[in-house]
Amino acid sequence: MKEIYYINIITLRLANISNGMVKNMNSKSMTSLSDIYNLVVDNYVRKYNISETARELWLDRNEPIELRGNVVVLAIDSEMKMSTLSQIYLSGLEEQFSIVLGTPIKIELFVKNNPETTEKKFDNIRNSEELTNQIDNIVHDNKVTYTFDNFIVGPSNNLAFAAAKAVSHKQHEKYNPLFIYGDSGLGKTHLLSAIQNEMIKSYPGINIIYISAETFTNEFLHSITANNTESFDEKYRNADALLIDDIQFIAGKEQTEEKFFHIFNELYKLNKAIVLTSDRPAKEIKSISDRLKTRFSSGLAADVKPPEYETRLAIIQRKAENLNFKIPDDVVEFIATKLKSNIRQIEGVVTKMNALYVVSQLKPSIVVAQNVIKDIVSDHQPIPITVDKIISESAKIFNVDPDEIRSPKRNSPVSSARKVAIYVIQEITGLPYEAIGQEFSGRDHSTVVYAIKNVKETMAKDSNFRSVVEDLIKNIKANQ
Numbered sequence: 001m002k003e004i005y006y007i008n009i010i011t012l013r014l015a016n017i018s019n020g021m022v023k024n025m026n027s028k029s030m031t032s033l034s035d036i037y038n039l040v041v042d043n044y045v046r047k048y049n050i051s052e053t054a055r056e057l058w059l060d061r062n063e064p065i066e067l068r069g070n071v072v073v074l075a076i077d078s079e080m081k082m083s084t085l086s087q088i089y090l091s092g093l094e095e096q097f098s099i100v101l102g103t104p105i106k107i108e109l110f111v112k113n114n115p116e117t118t119e120k121k122f123d124n125i126r127n128s129e130e131l132t133n134q135i136d137n138i139v140h141d142n143k144v145t146y147t148f149d150n151f152i153v154g155p156s157n158n159l160a161f162a163a164a165k166a167v168s169h170k171q172h173e174k175y176n177p178l179f180i181y182g183d184s185g186l187g188k189t190h191l192l193s194a195i196q197n198e199m200i201k202s203y204p205g206i207n208i209i210y211i212s213a214e215t216f217t218n219e220f221l222h223s224i225t226a227n228n229t230e231s232f233d234e235k236y237r238n239a240d241a242l243l244i245d246d247i248q249f250i251a252g253k254e255q256t257e258e259k260f261f262h263i264f265n266e267l268y269k270l271n272k273a274i275v276l277t278s279d280r281p282a283k284e285i286k287s288i289s290d291r292l293k294t295r296f297s298s299g300l301a302a303d304v305k306p307p308e309y310e311t312r313l314a315i316i317q318r319k320a321e322n323l324n325f326k327i328p329d330d331v332v333e334f335i336a337t338k339l340k341s342n343i344r345q346i347e348g349v350v351t352k353m354n355a356l357y358v359v360s361q362l363k364p365s366i367v368v369a370q371n372v373i374k375d376i377v378s379d380h381q382p383i384p385i386t387v388d389k390i391i392s393e394s395a396k397i398f399n400v401d402p403d404e405i406r407s408p409k410r411n412s413p414v415s416s417a418r419k420v421a422i423y424v425i426q427e428i429t430g431l432p433y434e435a436i437g438q439e440f441s442g443r444d445h446s447t448v449v450y451a452i453k454n455v456k457e458t459m460a461k462d463s464n465f466r467s468v469v470e471d472l473i474k475n476i477k478a479n480q
Helices: 033-048 052-060 079-101 115-126 129-141 158-168 188-202 213-225 229-237 254-269 290-296 309-322 329-338 343-360 366-380 387-398 402-406 412-429 433-438 445-461 463-478
Strands: 003-006 021-024 063-068 071-076 106-111 178-181 208-212 241-245 273-278 300-303
Touching (some): 033 063, 033 079, 052 079, 115 129, 158 273, 178 188, 188 208, 213 254, 387 463, 412 445
16 A cells, blocks of 8 residues: 655745645655655656666656746756657656646756756746845855955965954054055955954954944044044044055045044054055055055055966855855866956855755856856946046036037136046047047047047146046046
């Protein structure tokens, strides 16, 4: 007499199947879709007297991917095998699935690693709000605590790493302040967080202030509004360690700069640890006061560069290990080849591939990696810098109306703003001269050439003018 067993429906995520009774001759619990498929094959082989050779060739190596409603999705090794299964075995397998699950079941076949099939699955995922929310939640929940142990060290960051670790153990005298700079997504925030976490672990009760420059600015402005600057001063001057991210944010904010200057001096005199990060070297923060530049440069400046190929491989492998997620070597190499300049994006690709596997059983492959990279880069891609944006920002610098810059007007402020806008447009966008001219009332090629040449010559002669133009370009790029 056949025995009756219950499938763990939650584990299997069996949509639309409420009664999960399984009929089987063997007494074991069913906890995965693979278990169910093996049972189906066992029953099918017994009923139709299938040989062991045929079973091994046509049935055993198939991979059940998901059960979606009343459809079981099977991954097949080849087109030829899928054709044979469809013609000879499919109806019998559907019959046995229906018996085992107690509801009519259809089987959908696709060839493993078939790019078109994978693309179709991605389209289905992108069009499903429920699936995308599940994936986003997994990605969000997989954020790790930044420590020195999970920071991958390579030639691109070894100095910054060594200095940060020394600071975390109060060996900061010769590094004070430690100024870490580099582009976004290269690990500056990771190092700051690692310093904080290591200090807390090693020196219980230590007073660490870890804050972004933007938050520092907002706190200071709020203290002025609330007439409570004394409390603000006391908070920062009592710090044992001050860690500030993106210090370039205070550039051009005179009151904030002044306040930070005095706090910096107080902490420095008391030999308190000061660590700052920036997206550029101190000397290139054009709008910040010279006295702050001097102080930022008085300790150790350590840059973080884009990781080398070997370092990128190690980052991918470490991230996968942390997620208990196996990625084939060819996929690891593919990701490392495609993403070269942003560690955050590299780790994001691994995290999302893991989420896709958990939610939709999409195994890591080059096709999957391609799609995830496309999504990740697209999600983080800055809005393209438009001609309108450049003209608008140039107009603000010269205190003129953007429409005047485009117009035939030739008075001095408008003419200067127009030349600078033309130069910046060519510098940032690389548009052909003819196309640039069309943006300015149809000016010809020679007019554009003259404007660019004039700006270059003025920049070479006038350092203040050069700083204005360079800061304009940096600000436009920074605010994409």
